[in-house]
Amino acid sequence: MAAPIVDADYLKEIDKARRDLRALIACKDCAPIMLRLAWHDAGTYDASTKTGGPNGSIRNEEEYSHGANSGLKIALDFCEQVKAKHPKITYADLYQLAGVVAVEVTGGPTIDFVPGRRDSMVSTKEGRLPDAKQGDTYFLNCL
Structure with a gap:
């Protein structure tokens, strides 16, 4: 999928979505799961193949169904409320x-x-998230 055109209109939508997310996260008290969603979408990046990463593919059942x-799905559903109001914004952003x-x-x-991430429908295989049990060295080698 093509990257979004990050023009003045897109930036205005980002600002509006930011306000809506702030209200939603405060109201639903869901900051931890929203942060986890961002990490799990981004954490699949593989530097050697330049695949995965923050591309919105976690919205696909194939990926959100991974054990990790x-x-x-709770956070994805919360985000859908914001996406419905701001359809121009990519899922990745x-x-x-x-x-x-x-x-x-x-x-x-x-x-x-900094917006401009493109969406992907290609889900990564299970097991791509860095293993937190391996310590800092393992994580740094994933970058």
């Missing part, structure tokens, strides 16, 4: 923006958000 993604807003809502720093 258990429970993320929406999920990463949800993670950024989750950090901010919980008292973390304001994070600069």
Whole structure:
């Protein structure tokens, strides 16, 4: 799929979606699962093949059904509420923006958000997330 055209209109939609996500996350008290959604969509990136990553493919049942993604359908459904109001925004941008807003809502720093991610319907195979049990060295080797 083509990357979105990040023009003034797209940036306005991002700002509106950011406000809607802020309200939704505060109301539903769902910051942890939204941050987890962003991580699980992005965490499949493989530097050696340049595949996976924050491309919105986690919305596909094939991918959100992976064992490691258990429970993320809740966050996907929350994001659909925002996507319905802002259909121009890619799922890839929406999920990463949800993670950024989750950090901010919980008292973390304001994070600069750079939009422009393209959506993909190609799901990664199960097992692509870095194994947290392997420690920092394993994670850094995945980058």
